[in-house]
Amino acid sequence: DEDEGGDPSLALKTRPKTKRPPLYKVMLLNDDYTPMEFVVHVLERFFHMSHAQAFEIMLTVHKKGLAVVGVFSHEIAETKVTQVMDFARRHQHPLQCTMEKE
Numbered sequence: 805d806e807d808e809g810g811d812p813s814l815a816l817k818t819r820p821k822t823k824r825p826p827l828y829k830v831m832l833l834n835d836d837y838t839p840m841e842f843v844v845h846v847l848e849r850f851f852h853m854s855h856a857q858a859f860e861i862m863l864t865v866h867k868k869g870l871a872v873v874g875v876f877s878h879e880i881a882e883t884k885v886t887q888v889m890d891f892a893r894r895h896q897h898p899l900q901c902t903m904e905k906e
């Protein structure tokens with residue numbers, strides 16, 4: 805704030821800096837026990853993917869070990885992680901969901 809322009813020679817140093825909130829990648833991790841259909845269901849239910857999209861991402865996690873399933877604000881990312889972890893635990897599957905700053 806309080807930058808009214810002023811000396812044009814200082815334009816670069818005083819460029820107004822717009823602060824964007826950091827974004828967080830939410831990731832699913834592969835394991836040997838969670839059924840594929842359960843992972844597909846998680847992606848449909850909590851990440852609003854079509855069945856085809858969910859199946860594709862599930863296979864990526866299965867083959868590569870993990871995949872980014874969405875990018876969100878810190879608060880939304882935390883909610884997604886909690887929802888997925890709670891849902892997996894309730895169904896006694898070891899599926900892991902984590903978040904990481906982009």
Ligand code: NFA
Pocket residue numbers: 832833834835836837838839840843862863865866899
């Ligand atoms: N690897 C699991 C299986 O073969 C499937 C899976 C996919 C688990 C993605 C977790 C994440 N049943």
